[in-house]
Amino acid sequence: MEMQLEGSCHCRAVRFRVTAGAPMPFNLCYCAICRKTAGAGGFAINLGADFRTLEVDGRDAIRTYRARLEDGSESLAERSFCGACGSQLWLWDPRWPEQVHPHASAVDTPLPVPPHRWHMMLAARPDWVVDCVADQDRSFDEYPDRSLADWHEENA
Numbered sequence: 001m002e003m004q005l006e007g008s009c010h011c012r013a014v015r016f017r018v019t020a021g022a023p024m025p026f027n028l029c030y031c032a033i034c035r036k037t038a039g040a041g042g043f044a045i046n047l048g049a050d051f052r053t054l055e056v057d058g059r060d061a062i063r064t065y066r067a068r069l070e071d072g073s074e075s076l077a078e079r080s081f082c083g084a085c086g087s088q089l090w091l092w093d094p095r096w097p098e099q100v101h102p103h104a105s106a107v108d109t110p111l112p113v114p115p116h117r118w119h120m121m122l123a124a125r126p127d128w129v130v131d132c133v134a135d136q137d138r139s140f141d142e143y144p145d146r147s148l149a150d151w152h153e154e155n156a
Contacts, residue, residue: 001152005049007089007106009082013061014089018102022048022152025104026114030129031121033067037079038088038103042129043119046091046101047111048148054090054100058082062089115155120144 003023008015025045029035034044056062063083067075077093090102104111116136123141125131133139146154 001112003109003112005047005102005107005109007102007108009061009085009087009089009106011082011085011087013084014056014058014082014087016057016089016102016106017053017055018049018051018090018100019053020047020049020102022148024112024114024152024155026117026151026155027148028117028119029121030119030125032124033075034121035124035126035129037065037067037081038105042125044088045104047104047107048152049090049100049102051092051098051100118144118146118151 001023003020004017005020005023006017025047028043028045030043035042038044061083062080064078064080066078069075076095077091079091080089081087087106088103089106090100092100119131119133119137119139120143122131122139
């Protein structure tokens, strides 16, 4: 299911358009990086899109963050956010340069409702976050052995 997505930051200094082959917000990540940079509910939801199609207005307002990993090294992944209002926009990783992962919270286009969700990195979930895993959902203490593309292929 391919969709054209439009998104923005809260103050609208940054607006973007991208074509997403994986537009369903099904994958909730509870890792400390996602949770602390973009997950006010205790998790973040990233979508899968084609980096080559990303068009941005207000690029001068964008800042990037490369997370510090547990071993002290810096992540290769770049988390883009608005320097004016702080809204998280997308993640891009040079190891998979053809992909970009917009945050579902930054997307203004209505998104399809997934038939079920994956809750990943639950071992990193703090006690205050109450998981809302439905009967049909799957949960993982770490990263699942399946990718965003796998989930969409299985649930198209």
